[in-house]
Amino acid sequence: MSLIHELLERTLLLKEASAPSDVVPYQHDSAPGDGAAPQVWPAADPFPRDPDEDDAAYDLQTLCETLVTQTAAVSLSGFLTEHLPQPSGARILGCILHLADAEDGARFWWQYAAGAEDDAASYCLYLHHLALGETHTADWWRQQTRADIQPAPETVNLPGTTGRAATVDTSLPTVLRTLSRLLNAASRPRTEVVTAVMEYVPNALADGYAENPDFEIPLPGPHFAEHITAILAATARPHTIASFAKKTRKLGLRRRTPHSRANLPRPEDAARGSHEPNTLPKVATHPRQSAARP
């Protein structure tokens, strides 16, 4: 009986129970008016834009375009089911949706991929939140990327500097920073693959919403995996937006009849045109897609 009394005595409650501290420590560095000069309201510039945010948005754009152009074919091929992509596919899907200005959908698929320890997706989320000015969330995702600890800096011997080795940082942020500075936004043409995929995917997701009205998540529409593969196969070669624009004017979103191919001015376009009407237009005018759209 004494044991039960000991147990009971240990159930004595605290006079003032305190809530456990937050799992993610909160830093006060960006809280307004905390240690900084008091803000005057209305301020001359009440919402000053942080240049970091613009940089992040630009980096994210670069990363998304690069990922979609370079890895979409490989990544999107692995679909677990008709609707559910593999983590790498989810990352690409997020990038496509980001490029198509569907931020919520992009965030969802990145989080899906990041949950499967896809570091690139975590990095996308980091840039995404940083671009929105959500620095705490961004910091959290940056820690998830483990970008700080991988990979180890590589040591290379620069030519002409005998005996002196230079360390080269090959981590994702550095590579990305270099990449985005090398590619000037104005002169950077959006590749054909990106454009083609971006034309298809938002419609496919609209279909997905129409088909599954009960789900809040952006599920791609029916036959998404096959369509994406078809698009990627059709536009696998590197072309600039100029040639694509020319082609879309001729192909258009309406289907071009096979006879009008005779009007093509250049032989290289004619050669390309021989297989494209079988792929792209078929995708663009899928019966369920046109039927489901409001």
Place this chain on the structure above:
Amino acid sequence: MVFVKAEQAHPELAAAAFSTVAQQEAGDPADRLRQIAESLQVFHGISRLPDHQMDITILQYTCGMSVATAAAVLGVPYASASSDSRHAARTLDALLDLHDRPGETSS
């Protein structure tokens, strides 16, 4: 159906296990978790006591009142409160199966 109703009538006390003095005074996290686990079992047992036994147990041990104060709060004679307290301890002892396998409930 009567059984189901009786099951639903048990109050949910488990959350209190995270707010006990004992778990706060525990030194290292392992001790603290052990204390929380123990209190979870005890609170589970308390929630299955008959109402008047549960009342006096919670007031006396969990809120730290004397039996006299608890009797005044409950509006019952001191003797009743004292008796309920004794019976509650015995019932809990059986409920928690202390002498057979410590820390395991018999429910």
